[in-house]
Amino acid sequence: MSIRIGISGYGNLGRGIECAIKQNPDMELAAVFTRRDPSRVQILTEGVPVCRTEDAGEWKDKIDVMILCGGSATDLPKQTPEYARMFNVIDSFDTHAKIPEHYANVDAAAKEAGKIGIISVGWDPGMFSLNRLYANAILPDGKDYTFWGKGVSQGHSDAVRRIEGVKDAKQYTIPVDAALEAVRSGENPDLTTRQKHTRECFVVLEEGADAAKVEEEIKTMPNYFSDYDTTVHFISEEELKRDHSGIPHGGFVLRSGKTGWNGENSHLIEYSLKLDSNPEFTSSVLIAYARAAYRLSQEGQSGCRTVFDIAPAYLSAKSGEELRKTML
Amino acid sequence: MSIRIGISGYGNLGRGIECAIKQNPDMELAAVFTRRDPSRVQILTEGVPVCRTEDAGEWKDKIDVMILCGGSATDLPKQTPEYARMFNVIDSFDTHAKIPEHYANVDAAAKEAGKIGIISVGWDPGMFSLNRLYANAILPDGKDYTFWGKGVSQGHSDAVRRIEGVKDAKQYTIPVDAALEAVRSGENPDLTTRQKHTRECFVVLEEGADAAKVEEEIKTMPNYFSDYDTTVHFISEEELKRDHSGIPHGGFVLRSGKTGWNGENSHLIEYSLKLDSNPEFTSSVLIAYARAAYRLSQEGQSGCRTVFDIAPAYLSAKSGEELRKTML
Numbered sequence: 224m225s226i227r228i229g230i231s232g233y234g235n236l237g238r239g240i241e242c243a244i245k246q247n248p249d250m251e252l253a254a255v256f257t258r259r260d261p262s263r264v265q266i267l268t269e270g271v272p273v274c275r276t277e278d279a280g281e282w283k284d285k286i287d288v289m290i291l292c293g294g295s296a297t298d299l300p301k302q303t304p305e306y307a308r309m310f311n312v313i314d315s316f317d318t319h320a321k322i323p324e325h326y327a328n329v330d331a332a333a334k335e336a337g338k339i340g341i342i343s344v345g346w347d348p349g350m351f352s353l354n355r356l357y358a359n360a361i362l363p364d365g366k367d368y369t370f371w372g373k374g375v376s377q378g379h380s381d382a383v384r385r386i387e388g389v390k391d392a393k394q395y396t397i398p399v400d401a402a403l404e405a406v407r408s409g410e411n412p413d414l415t416t417r418q419k420h421t422r423e424c425f426v427v428l429e430e431g432a433d434a435a436k437v438e439e440e441i442k443t444m445p446n447y448f449s450d451y452d453t454t455v456h457f458i459s460e461e462e463l464k465r466d467h468s469g470i471p472h473g474g475f476v477l478r479s480g481k482t483g484w485n486g487e488n489s490h491l492i493e494y495s496l497k498l499d500s501n502p503e504f505t506s507s508v509l510i511a512y513a514r515a516a517y518r519l520s521q522e523g524q525s526g527c528r529t530v531f532d533i534a535p536a537y538l539s540a541k542s543g544e545e546l547r548k549t550m551l
Numbered sequence: 552m553s554i555r556i557g558i559s560g561y562g563n564l565g566r567g568i569e570c571a572i573k574q575n576p577d578m579e580l581a582a583v584f585t586r587r588d589p590s591r592v593q594i595l596t597e598g599v600p601v602c603r604t605e606d607a608g609e610w611k612d613k614i615d616v617m618i619l620c621g622g623s624a625t626d627l628p629k630q631t632p633e634y635a636r637m638f639n640v641i642d643s644f645d646t647h648a649k650i651p652e653h654y655a656n657v658d659a660a661a662k663e664a665g666k667i668g669i670i671s672v673g674w675d676p677g678m679f680s681l682n683r684l685y686a687n688a689i690l691p692d693g694k695d696y697t698f699w700g701k702g703v704s705q706g707h708s709d710a711v712r713r714i715e716g717v718k719d720a721k722q723y724t725i726p727v728d729a730a731l732e733a734v735r736s737g738e739n740p741d742l743t744t745r746q747k748h749t750r751e752c753f754v755v756l757e758e759g760a761d762a763a764k765v766e767e768e769i770k771t772m773p774n775y776f777s778d779y780d781t782t783v784h785f786i787s788e789e790e791l792k793r794d795h796s797g798i799p800h801g802g803f804v805l806r807s808g809k810t811g812w813n814g815e816n817s818h819l820i821e822y823s824l825k826l827d828s829n830p831e832f833t834s835s836v837l838i839a840y841a842r843a844a845y846r847l848s849q850e851g852q853s854g855c856r857t858v859f860d861i862a863p864a865y866l867s868a869k870s871g872e873e874l875r876k877t878m879l
Contacts, residue, residue, distance in 0.1 A: 239810070356863050407825075482831040483828065490828075530863070530879075
């Protein structure tokens with residue numbers, strides 16, 4: 224029998240989950256839940272119902288794992304604990320500073336209901352976190368570096384769009400090659416924010432807007448841009464649509480460290496991602512962990528988990544025997 | 552109380568373990584076991600006894616995890632199951648084809664004794680295997696690539712040394728840049744053995760040996776060299792000692808794969824290692840998994856495990872709470 228997946232929230236991430244299910248023969252899409260009018264939501268999979276969020280409770284026994292595709296700012300802090308009372312759940316909560324609080328809330332709800340909740344799954348938090356942990360455990364005497372990009376930052380694009388005179392915008396975060404190379408060379412450099420990443424904005428102006436003023440406002444925006452070297456390009460709406468409609472992302476996690484009786488030998492561990500579609504890759508990670516959630520639940524386990532708590536074999540459709548034979 | 556580690560076999564790997572213990576404050580070296588005359592083995596740690604292998608049984612209650620540093624060809628297939636009857640054990644068994652058999656033997660012995668045995672720990676098998684598994688679980692529609700080097704292959708160096716007229720030799724395995732770039736570009740190339748790696752040998756000849764004959768014999772050696780483009784350099788004993796006494800290694804694990812309703816988006820996952828000392832890095836991985844072995848045993852678990860079966864959090868000295876706060 225295949226693992227019955229529910230999708231709550233049908234945006235880029237929800238659609239990515241739907242595509243990922245198609246690639247995994249041990250899974251099937253049971254239903255999609257939306258806050259919009261279900262009759263107006265067209266999904267890709269034939270024969271699968273689109274339901275109202277409020278009716279999710281009726282699906283308690285027909286869904287093995289519910290994947291929550293809402294936002295981290297306001298949706299998931301409420302939704303994940305709420306759904307964990309009815310389903311095994313999994314989310315991609317990515318407000319790093321609030322993870323301990325979110326963990327505690329989901330853990331309490333899931334334990335009470337005898338369900339599994341896996342939070343903060345994706346690539347950062349997610350695969351990048353895993354690589355930080357493995358590398359730190361192996362090289363205790365070392366230094367961590369994380370670089371993001373080249374990729375689209377939704378938050379920064381939104382920030383630019385909020386500026387008066389801006390009709391639309393896309394912002395790319397770009398790691399600085401020289402900084403990456405300094406890390407790879409084993410120099411263990413101390414890098415400032417400005418030295419690690421640059422920012423590039425493609426902006427469509429409203430008619431009659433003052434380009435110089437918009438550019439100045441972007442470059443001096445605190446938190447978002449003032450600590451970075453930022454380039455601003457003004458382009459037409461057509462150019463934005465043609466050249467910047469994708470959602471690529473990626474990045475690098477590196478740790479350099481020393482071993483030997485007197486730290487005489489250096490080592491570099493590097494993990495990197497180059498993604499055409501940030502939401503589809505995140506969805507693919509979520510689906511692998513949904514398999515783990517299902518299995519942990521089948522074993523009778525309950526409570527909150529993160530990627531740190533889950534043995535890698537739980538993610539694969541292959542048996543332990545097959546894995547040892549083909550991948551070890 | 553710290554985790555008491557025993558080292559069985561004091562070569563490059565055993566010495567690496569000893570150095571790694573020094574970097575991990577929650578561990579201590581209890582004893583080193585050797586087949587040589589203990590009075591002739593000088594270790595680095597003060598106040599720690601060097602004992603005869605035959606006397607290991609007397610240490611049953613004084614060692615939490617025994618790390619087996621013997622060779623995969625003849626030592627470990629016997630030693631790991633044998634020691635698993637007395638200790639929690641961990642090894643770096645790396646004969647990929649024989650892992651299922653080794654697993655079964657260690658599992659039976661460890662289960663009977665109520666001990667934990669973790670096998671095939673290091674970087675390949677080990678960290679490379681883990682990255683293959685994670686990447687395959689995330690991108691089911693994709694292709695795997697593993698490249699090794701640049702690094703010293705002990706087996707190939709030994710093969711060259713066995714040739715008549717060769718006094719000493721060192722062999723480097725080198726990944727071909729063009730092949731790596733083709734993989735990174737997302738072309739999903741089919742690569743032959745020759746296209747993936749080249750081999751470079753540094754050879755010291757016996758007096759009066761025929762260089763041309765030795766070179767020919769190396770380049771045509773089946774399994775080891777005949778499928779590769781090999782370069783042979785003849786150098787003096789002094790040069791070999793001065794320029795080639797290190798044991799560097801490393802490599803790359805890549806998986807490129809597609810997502811989307813019609814596979815329209817491509818992704819690349821890449822993991823790489825650049826190691827000054829192959830045995831010291833392997834030792835550092837072993838020590839992190841020794842911590843896991845200890846904890847699993849404390850929980851009352853028994854039997855054989857591989858890196859696939861162990862949740863990442865078990866490797867770190869930090870608590871789950873600390874990990875979520877600092878690394879997720």
